[in-house]
Each structure stands twice: as structure tokens, then as C-alpha cells.
Amino acid sequence: MGTKLLSAGLKTFFLGGFFLWTVVPVALVISNSFKTQLDIFSVPPTVFFVPTLENYIRALTSGDFGRYFLNSLFVSATSSLLSVGFGAFAAYSIVSLRPKFAMTIANVLLLGKLVPAITMLLPLFAIMNLTGLLGTYVGPILAHTAINLPFVIWLVMGFIQDIPDDLESAAKIDGCTRMQIFWMIVSPLIMPGLAASAILSMQYSWNELLFSLQLTNLDTYTLPVGISKFVGSISVDWGKSSAAATMTMVPMILLGFFVQKYLARGTVGGAVKG
Amino acid sequence: MLSNASKSRHDGDLLAVVLIAPAAAVVIAAMLLPLVYAFTMSLFDFRPGFETQGKFLFLQNYLRFFQDKIALQSLLLTLVFTFSALLLELLLGVGFSILLLTVPVWVAKVLRGVYCIPLLISPIIVGLIWRYMYDPTFGIVYFIAKQVGCDQFFGGLQQPGWSMLCVVLADVWETTPFVMLCATAGLAAIPGDLYEAARIDGAGWWNRFLRITFPSLRKVLVVVLIIRGTDAFRVFDIIYALTNGGPANSTLSLSIYAFKKGFEQYEMGYAMAISIIMMVVLSLLFGPFLRRSRIRA
Numbered sequence: 001m002g003t004k005l006l007s008a009g010l011k012t013f014f015l016g017g018f019f020l021w022t023v024v025p026v027a028l029v030i031s032n033s034f035k036t037q038l039d040i041f042s043v044p045p046t047v048f049f050v051p052t053l054e055n056y057i058r059a060l061t062s063g064d065f066g067r068y069f070l071n072s073l074f075v076s077a078t079s080s081l082l083s084v085g086f087g088a089f090a091a092y093s094i095v096s097l098r099p100k101f102a103m104t105i106a107n108v109l110l111l112g113k114l115v116p117a118i119t120m121l122l123p124l125f126a127i128m129n130l131t132g133l134l135g136t137y138v139g140p141i142l143a144h145t146a147i148n149l150p151f152v153i154w155l156v157m158g159f160i161q162d163i164p165d166d167l168e169s170a171a172k173i174d175g176c177t178r179m180q181i182f183w184m185i186v187s188p189l190i191m192p193g194l195a196a197s198a199i200l201s202m203q204y205s206w207n208e209l210l211f212s213l214q215l216t217n218l219d220t221y222t223l224p225v226g227i228s229k230f231v232g233s234i235s236v237d238w239g240k241s242s243a244a245a246t247m248t249m250v251p252m253i254l255l256g257f258f259v260q261k262y263l264a265r266g267t268v269g270g271a272v273k274g
Numbered sequence: 275m276l277s278n279a280s281k282s283r284h285d286g287d288l289l290a291v292v293l294i295a296p297a298a299a300v301v302i303a304a305m306l307l308p309l310v311y312a313f314t315m316s317l318f319d320f321r322p323g324f325e326t327q328g329k330f331l332f333l334q335n336y337l338r339f340f341q342d343k344i345a346l347q348s349l350l351l352t353l354v355f356t357f358s359a360l361l362l363e364l365l366l367g368v369g370f371s372i373l374l375l376t377v378p379v380w381v382a383k384v385l386r387g388v389y390c391i392p393l394l395i396s397p398i399i400v401g402l403i404w405r406y407m408y409d410p411t412f413g414i415v416y417f418i419a420k421q422v423g424c425d426q427f428f429g430g431l432q433q434p435g436w437s438m439l440c441v442v443l444a445d446v447w448e449t450t451p452f453v454m455l456c457a458t459a460g461l462a463a464i465p466g467d468l469y470e471a472a473r474i475d476g477a478g479w480w481n482r483f484l485r486i487t488f489p490s491l492r493k494v495l496v497v498v499l500i501i502r503g504t505d506a507f508r509v510f511d512i513i514y515a516l517t518n519g520g521p522a523n524s525t526l527s528l529s530i531y532a533f534k535k536g537f538e539q540y541e542m543g544y545a546m547a548i549s550i551i552m553m554v555v556l557s558l559l560f561g562p563f564l565r566r567s568r569i570r571a
Contacts, residue, residue: 011373011376011377014370014373015370015373015374015377015385018366018370018389019385019388019389021447022388022389022391022392022447022451023388023391024414025392025403025404025407025447026391026392026395026403028403028406028407028414029399029402029403029406032406040412041411041412042412043411043412043413043414043416043417044414044417045414082300085296086296086297086300087297089293089294089296089297090293090294090296090297090298092293093289093290093291093293093294094290094294097287097289097290097293110500110564111564112301112305113500113501113504113560113564114504114553114556114557114560114561114564115305115309115553116507116508116528116529116549116552116553116556117508117510117529118508118510118528118529118532118533118549118552119309119312119546119549119550119552119553120304120305120308120309122308122312122532122536122542122545122546122549123307123308123309123311123312123315123546124304124308125322125536125537126311126315126322126325126542127307127308127311129322129323130325142300142303142304143304145300145304146300146301146303146304146305149297149300149301150301153297178289179289203394206396207395207396207397207398207399208396209396209397209398209510209511209514210510210511210529210533214537223396224396224398224399224511227396227398227399227402228398228514228515230402231398231401231402231405231515236402236405236406238406241402242402242406245399245402245403248396248399249394249395249396249399252394252395252396253391253394253395255394256390256391256393256394257387260386260387260390260455263390263393263452263455
């Protein structure tokens with residue numbers, strides 16, 4: 001009985017400790033966004049304070065937060081659409097049409113993980129510069145799509161493999177062409193996979209800093225780039241940057257709850273099944 | 275019959291190529307072409323925008339790396355960062371995924387949801403949050419250090435040695451949930467009767483972990499090792515936000531170093547050489563795991 005109580009206590013201690021470790025930093029930045037300068041600088045952090053919207057007003061009116069927001073929305077929506085569209089076609093092609101190569105290609109896709117972003121960025125910057133595309137949306141969209149594609153293909157392949165073969169054979173006997181099979185049978189069944197891929201791709205693009213930092217200019221900065229400029233200044237305006245950070249991260253946290261179970265599936269799906 | 279089958283397979287080939295072409299085009303344009311370009315230009319000394327005036331150096335940029343003290347230090351620091359972050363994340367991630375199996379399902383669900391929040395936040399914001407917490411005058415980390423009586427020697431982001439630890443902790447905060455989720459997926463695939471049978475045979479929890487849990491998780495862990503390890507080795511955002519490589523280059527990762535060389539000191543050729551050396555080191559480190567992770571169809 002004693003050991004049981006002890007183990008229950010230890011369990012609560014660890015799970016509760018990890019809870020605090022996770023939540024406190026996030027709670028700090030969100031509460032800072034509603035605090036006055038004085039409250040932000042108090043040690044230990046004030047728990048009860050009179051909330052103010054002043055930081056939000058400052059973040060929205062001074063600087064180009066609104067523009068960065070729209071830029072981020074455009075870049076992440078476009079690259080997510082391209083990743084999912086191209087990725088779903090490629091996955092269908094690999095699984096249904098060339099099943100022999102499926103596993104080889106799935107493994108080759110992992111090779112992309114060995115290419116550091118900076119290794120892609122340096123030449124991409126030079127190429128965009130030569131072609132006059134530097135500072136347009138093309139750079140970040142192209143880079144984000146290329147990074148997302150292997151992941152999306154990997155995830156969608158798993159969903160297509162889960163469809164019973166009988167369904168496709170039956171459709172084939174009924175005289176459906178392969179593309180009809182894709183549109184009428186496969187795509188409705190893999191909808192959850194496509195939705196999850198879309199959200200995850202969008203999330204990556206929304207949060208990504210390095211490519212956007214160098215491939216965009218003042219007019220096309222995305223949110224992370226805007227925030228990095230706040231952080232980079234000598235004295236950080238914590239109220240304003242906390243407000244900007246909160247507005248940037250909260251939508252993704254909310255969306256994230258829907259795709260939580262897929263965060264791991266795209267990565268380890270094959271390893272779990274095999 | 276026979277000709278029909280071979281005809282449809284031929285059509286299948288063409289369709290397969292057409293369907294895969296857009297994805298391949300993007301990867302070629304954004305990854306393969308730039309890589310070829312990077313390798314070619316890494317043989318030159320040039321400033322961004324002045325490619326045609328570059329001076330051909332052949333492999334000198336690569337030789338320079340191995341004589342460049344800062345570069346070698348940066349390689350070492352990147353390895354230290356990768357291994358310490360990976361070790362902590364694997365221990366915590368696997369530990370908590372197992373711990374969550376021992377509580378009621380709804381509690382585990384809620385906790386898992388909360389634990390995942392850092393994973394959804396942009397690394398630059400993670401950097402912003404931790405920079406606030408590491409602030410020497412009003413940061414909560416210093417406050418806690420004072421409470422437990424080690425504020426005298428805690429150096430935070432200002433002191434080499436401590437700065438690396440601080441950066442690693444921020445990274446652990448952000449990506450442990452990822453390891454936890456992957457491990458959870460792996461654990462869910464283990465049939466429950468296995469444990470039941472082992473318990474009947476009188477195996478204790480340690481034996482059950484060693485003989486059932488660990489071997490079943492091994493495949494997942496190899497994949498996690500590749501994904502997290504390669505990500506950690508390429509670390510940029512968090513360091514960019516927290517220390518930008520300082521103080522005294524004590525957190526200078528290779529990505530940051532190559533970035534600085536290329537975009538701040540305009541030594542593009544050398545920066546590309548550094549980034550290609552990075553890729554080679556990454557392949558040497560994780561390539562062997564990649565081959566082992568091959569999944570049998």
C-alpha cells in the first residue's frame with residue numbers, strides 16, 4: 001500500500017512538473033501581451049494584473065504587422081495547397097501504379113532530411129537574385145513546398161495503403177479509369193489524411209524563419225521574420241513583441257489540436273506498421 | 275488478354291510519371307538544382323550578386339574550413355548541441371510517453387494535448403519566450419536559480435558554457451513532445467497480450483521494458499533519431515533568437531556560422547563550402563541509421 005501511494009505521488013510529481021514546464025513559458029508570453037511595461041518587468045511575474053490592450057494596439061498600428069500577417073497567410077496557404085496537391089498525386093502514383101518502387105521511394109524521401117536548410121538557402125538566394133525573383137513570394141513558397149512534399153507524400157501513402165485493394169479492383173472491373181478511381185474512390189477516403197497534411201504543411205510554412213528571412217524583402221516579410229526583427233533590436237519591446245507572438249502562435253496552437261495524432265503518424269507510420 | 279494487360283501497364287507507367295512530375299519538378303527546382311549550384315560555386319570566392327567576378331579557388335574553401343579555428347569549434351559545438359539535445363529529448367519523450375500509459379485514458383489525452391503546445395509554436399517565438407525568461411534582471415530562470423541558491427554561479431545566456439546549456443534547454447522544451455508523440459504511436463502498436471503473457475510468466479516491469487517495450491520501440495526510435503538528430507544538427511532559429519552564436523562564439527552552430535559568412539561577411543563561396551561540409555557530416559552521422567530504417571514492404 002505504501003509503495004503504491006509513493007508511486008502515485010511520484011507520478012503526479014513528474015506529470016505535474018512537466019505540465020508546468022510546458023505551460024509556464026507559454027502563459028508568460030500570453031499574459032505579458034496584456035501587461036503594462038511595469039508588470040512585465042516585475043520579479044516574480046505578477047499573476048493578477050489589470051489587463052491592457054495597449055500592446056496589441058501598438059503592435060497593430062506601429063510597424064507592418066497586418067501586412068506580415070497577410071504575407072504569412074498567402075505564403076503558407078499557397079505552399080500548403082501545392083504540397084498537398086502535388087503530394088497526393090505523387091503518393092497515388094507511387095502506391096497504386098508502381099507499388100514495387102513504393103518502399104524504395106519512401107526511403108529516398110527520407111534522404112531529403114540530410115540536406116540542411118542553409119545548404120539549400122545559400123544557392124537558392126543566389127539563384128533568386130540572378131532571376132530577379134528575390135523579395136517575391138516565389139522563394140519562400142518554393143522552398144516550403146519542397147520541404148513539405150516528402151512529408152506529405154509519406155503521410156498520404158500510408159492512407160492510400162490503408163484502402164482495401166478490393167475497392168479499387170471492383171472499380172476497375174466496373175470500367176473506371178485510374179484517374180476516375182483516384183477522384184471518386186481514393187480521394188474521398190484519404191480526406192482526413194489530406195486535411196492533416198494541409199494543416200501540417202501550413203503550420204510549417206507559417207512558423208518557418210530561415211528561408212523567409214533571406215528570400216523576402218520589406219514588402220513580403222512573413223510573421224516570423226517580423227518577429228525576428230523585434231527580437232534582433234538592442235532593447236526588445238517585450239509588450240509589443242509578446243502581443244505579436246501571441247497573435248502569431250495562437251491560431252496554430254488551436255489548429256494543432258486537430259492534427260495532434262498525425263504529427264507523429266507522418267513520421268513513424270511506416271516504422272510502426274512494418 | 276495478355277496484350278490488354280501489358281497495354282494497361284504501359285498506360286500506368288505514363289500516368290505514374292505524369293502524376294509524379296509536379297512534385298519532382300518542385301524538388302528539383304528547390305533542392306537538387308541549388309545543390310549542384312552550391313557545389314559548383316563553393317569552388318569560387320565571390321560576393322552575393324557578383325557571381326561572374328568570382329575567383330576560382332578549386333577546393334581551397336574546403337581546405338580553409340579545416341584550418342579555420344572558429345569553423346572547427348563550431349562543428350564541435352554543433353555536435354555537442356545535437357547529442358545533448360537528442361539524449362535529453364529521447365529520455366524525456368520516451369519516459370513521459372510510457373508514464374502517460376499508466377494514467378486514465380482521458381487524463382493522458384488532456385495532458386498529451388497540453389504537452390504538445392510547444393511543438394506548434396514557431397521556433398523564433400520559442401526563442402523570444404526563452405530570451406525573456408533568461409533575462410538577467412527580470413527573467414524567471416534567474417528568479418528560480420536564486421530560490422534554489424545557485425544564482426551566484428548561474429551564467430545564463432551571458433556566459434560561455436552556460437549559454438550552450440540554456441540553448442539546449444529551449445530546444446528540449448520545444449521538441450520533446452515530438453519524441454513523445456512518436457513513442458506513443460510506437461507503444462500503441464504493441465499488442466497488450468504480450469505484456470499479459472510476460473506478467474503471467476513472472477517478468478517484472480524492468481524485464482518487461484527491456485524485453486518487450488524497448489525492442490518494439492526500436493524501429494520508431496531509429497526514425498525519431500534520424501528526424502530529430504538531423505533537425506538538431508541544422509539548428510538555426512532558436513540560436514538566432516537567443517544568442518546569435520554568442521557570447522564569444524560559444525553557441526555558434528554551423529548553420530549560424532554559414533549564415534554569417536554568407537549574408538553578413540559576403541563570403542558566399544566559403545559559406546557554401548561550409549554548408550556542404552555540414553551535409554556530408556550529417557550524412558556520415560545519420561546515413562547508417564537511414565539504411566537501417568529501411569522498411570520491408
